[in-house]
Amino acid sequence: MTIRFNVNGKAVDVKAEADTPLLWVIRDEVGLTGTKFGCGLALCGACTVHLDGTPVRSCQTPLSAAEGKNVTTIEAMASTEIGKKVQAAWVALDVPQCGYCQSGQIMSAVALLKSNPKPTDADIDSAMSGNICRCGTYPRIRAAIHTAAGTKGA
Amino acid sequence: MTTLQNTSRREFVKTGAAVGGGLFSGGLIVGCATMADKGPPALPPSATAPGVMTTAWVKVGTDNAVTIICARAEMGQGVFTSMPMLVAEELEVDIAKVRIEMAPAGEPYTNTMLGGQLTGGSTSVREAYDRLRVAGAQARLMLVAAAAERWKVDPAGCSVANAVITGPGGQKLTYGDVAEAASKLTPPKEPKLKAAKDFKIVGKWVPRRDTPAKVDGSAEFGIDVKLPGMLYAALAQCPVIGGKPVSFDGAQAKGMPGVSHVVQVGDGVAVVADTYWHARKALGTVKIVWNEGAGKSLSSASVGAALKTASAKPGAEFRKLGNFDAGYGAAAKKIEATYELPFLAHAPLEPMNFTADVRKDSCLLYGPTQFQQAAVGTAQAITGLKPEQITMRTTFLGGGFGRRIDFDFIAQAIEISKAVGAPVKLLWSREDDMKHDFYRPISRHTLSAGLGANGMPTAAKVHLTSPSVTQRLFAAFVKDGVDPFMLEAAVMPYDIPNQLGQVVIHDTGLRVGYWRSVSHALNVFANESFIDELAVSAGKDPVAYRQALLTKEPRYLKVLATAAEKSGWGKPAPAGRSRGVAVMEGYGTYLAMVSEVSVSGKEIKVHRVTIAADVGSMVNANVVAQQIEGSTIFGLSAALFGEITLKDGVVEQNNFNDYPVVRMHESPVIDVHMIASTEKPGGIGEPLTALISPSVGNAVFAATGQRLRKLPFRLA
Numbered sequence: 001m002t003i004r005f006n007v008n009g010k011a012v013d014v015k016a017e018a019d020t021p022l023l024w025v026i027r028d029e030v031g032l033t034g035t036k037f038g039c040g041l042a043l044c045g046a047c048t049v050h051l052d053g054t055p056v057r058s059c060q061t062p063l064s065a066a067e068g069k070n071v072t073t074i075e076a077m078a079s080t081e082i083g084k085k086v087q088a089a090w091v092a093l094d095v096p097q098c099g100y101c102q103s104g105q106i107m108s109a110v111a112l113l114k115s116n117p118k119p120t121d122a123d124i125d126s127a128m129s130g131n132i133c134r135c136g137t138y139p140r141i142r143a144a145i146h147t148a149a150g151t152k153g154a
Numbered sequence: 155m156t157t158l159q160n161t162s163r164r165e166f167v168k169t170g171a172a173v174g175g176g177l178f179s180g181g182l183i184v185g186c187a188t189m190a191d192k193g194p195p196a197l198p199p200s201a202t203a204p205g206v207m208t209t210a211w212v213k214v215g216t217d218n219a220v221t222i223i224c225a226r227a228e229m230g231q232g233v234f235t236s237m238p239m240l241v242a243e244e245l246e247v248d249i250a251k252v253r254i255e256m257a258p259a260g261e262p263y264t265n266t267m268l269g270g271q272l273t274g275g276s277t278s279v280r281e282a283y284d285r286l287r288v289a290g291a292q293a294r295l296m297l298v299a300a301a302a303e304r305w306k307v308d309p310a311g312c313s314v315a316n317a318v319i320t321g322p323g324g325q326k327l328t329y330g331d332v333a334e335a336a337s338k339l340t341p342p343k344e345p346k347l348k349a350a351k352d353f354k355i356v357g358k359w360v361p362r363r364d365t366p367a368k369v370d371g372s373a374e375f376g377i378d379v380k381l382p383g384m385l386y387a388a389l390a391q392c393p394v395i396g397g398k399p400v401s402f403d404g405a406q407a408k409g410m411p412g413v414s415h416v417v418q419v420g421d422g423v424a425v426v427a428d429t430y431w432h433a434r435k436a437l438g439t440v441k442i443v444w445n446e447g448a449g450k451s452l453s454s455a456s457v458g459a460a461l462k463t464a465s466a467k468p469g470a471e472f473r474k475l476g477n478f479d480a481g482y483g484a485a486a487k488k489i490e491a492t493y494e495l496p497f498l499a500h501a502p503l504e505p506m507n508f509t510a511d512v513r514k515d516s517c518l519l520y521g522p523t524q525f526q527q528a529a530v531g532t533a534q535a536i537t538g539l540k541p542e543q544i545t546m547r548t549t550f551l552g553g554g555f556g557r558r559i560d561f562d563f564i565a566q567a568i569e570i571s572k573a574v575g576a577p578v579k580l581l582w583s584r585e586d587d588m589k590h591d592f593y594r595p596i597s598r599h600t601l602s603a604g605l606g607a608n609g610m611p612t613a614a615k616v617h618l619t620s621p622s623v624t625q626r627l628f629a630a631f632v633k634d635g636v637d638p639f640m641l642e643a644a645v646m647p648y649d650i651p652n653q654l655g656q657v658v659i660h661d662t663g664l665r666v667g668y669w670r671s672v673s674h675a676l677n678v679f680a681n682e683s684f685i686d687e688l689a690v691s692a693g694k695d696p697v698a699y700r701q702a703l704l705t706k707e708p709r710y711l712k713v714l715a716t717a718a719e720k721s722g723w724g725k726p727a728p729a730g731r732s733r734g735v736a737v738m739e740g741y742g743t744y745l746a747m748v749s750e751v752s753v754s755g756k757e758i759k760v761h762r763v764t765i766a767a768d769v770g771s772m773v774n775a776n777v778v779a780q781q782i783e784g785s786t787i788f789g790l791s792a793a794l795f796g797e798i799t800l801k802d803g804v805v806e807q808n809n810f811n812d813y814p815v816v817r818m819h820e821s822p823v824i825d826v827h828m829i830a831s832t833e834k835p836g837g838i839g840e841p842l843t844a845l846i847s848p849s850v851g852n853a854v855f856a857a858t859g860q861r862l863r864k865l866p867f868r869l870a
Binding site for chain 1: 581
């Protein structure tokens, strides 16, 4: 069946089964590969996108749930004020090592700052503990969130 | 091993080709790979335009675009920036602007410390520190010589900055202007290199070149590869490790949306389809008959029992100093302890995947690997093609940690592509990755020490039992029951007059692989926990106890004193917290760590880790700091959580729910203190992974009086 929704502000018509995880639709059908696959069970956060502004794990979000909605991916983060600030902080502090988790980390960080412009360390723990980084960039992620928010960490 | 001698220099420069060499003797893989890059998407126009100067490491276009080739796989450890920095320093180009390309397979890209085109062992900087600077200097000198020739001046009167050559009279030419002329010259054999005090970028804090792409989502990992006409494959492997497929029924799968093939390969049965999800979904319907093989009998209980039995053997001697038996026999106090570490998974966040395009006369290999030479050799073996017909393109790796040294998933992708006659991207699930790893070896260490009346050790014995990865991958290195890659940091640095070291290589039946810090992780946990036990037994401060035994080791003393001072050792810890110390040397780098820990019920919380690091000379201070922070956190997962268990030959863990790893809220503050040094470079990608377990374990003892000798830590 054909399902229509918006990706990064553009309407897309996708012909795929309704239960296809949004992750694979974004990657293989729409062709945006910035969103990553790490676990398939919403345990690692690498697949995080925004669905009508709310962060979701796209590996566990069926295509049908996106119908008629706005999906935003890492590729669109530079076009929002908060996204730009977050990405600038990520670059200034050289947060990524292998980089594979970072799209998801940034999507979660942007969602945090949208709802909580001045997060504490505890807020950061809460919002970011769903995003695994095997390289251990957590200290720099935390510092970059504080930089983007203009807050000082504990 | 063939060399460049048979290829005329001009020929080499014109075609950009080099003849590859075989792996060191006794190696599993013999591969001759050429550098002729016939890979997909065309290189930027200037790099292939006429008048290009090309060496193994540098390309200069007529438009003055300079490209530096990076030979080592970028898996987070920063080589994509550090390696080109070494070339750029001598080449006098701007590291922020120069183009960087991953090297193809080829002999110039051999890691001479490891004997093959391989990234690992924290060797990249150490191995290339001199020779990449030589490569940069050679290219610069050829370009300057060409300019000097054109101006008819002495090259010594020319200066260079940012790819522009200035003559004695102020005349200017760019590298691009003289690239073609330079390409006809012979590189000077022993160019003079800069003194360290004149370095502009080497040794400094330099931003990483791959950061922007990893922040905007455009960085290409193996999983992102897309080729025209490419199909996607999902592969079922035998739940019992080592088992092989006998037969299958793919009729239902064949009828599912998007599915084009169901094929049996050496390791299992693959469904090939137009999208990954179609392949994955259909795979679940395939019925497979397996020959489970000998692995079926493996369980954690049986493996542990066999390991314990094997550890009763004396094994091979790797260390002898004085007379341990006499010293131990005469000791006022005797202490013995046994330490145990489990199998671990690598679990990089990007699951195993690879893309292969096998055709009648060519093969494209495109994906994440730490071992290009093995990839090409595997392709040769499966396709029968010659090295010059095989193209190797390395993507970014979403974590490696040693897992992508192995090439099982590459062989699988090649077999599937060959079977279906199309380019195929094979992608494993997380469960595949967790259950078909080459695991970090299990180990058992029995340590004994005799203490004198003053509480100081007069005799110490280390006995370790563990499987050998090297026996499988590079058997020639294992001699008389001694595998050097099992014995890293096995000899304590302490001044103990009588020492004995014994090792038993014991194959458990479960396949094992190199895991970040390799046997440092095993030996440093055992040894640094044990020395702490001796200090406690002697009623002495753990830092002072170590210092008294390291009087002949200034680099150890320096990092230990620094970590102690900066962590506040000797002063009261914050309320409810205790400290633990550990030291090590690994890969030529000296390290000390103090962990500050609190215990609440059975939960261990690591609040702060203070690290003093002497890495000798470094290339990129930014990357060094990242590696110290990151490898510590990677090791903390092993200290607190990591354990792979077996039941009836099946790895019991599946995903991050039952193989937990450290997350943001569990991540400590990490304070890093670098020791300034002009010693030769030490490796830093791995060692801290080994130091966090004993440091935390020693802190837990200080906090609770419980001595945890088994990993992962579980409080009673």
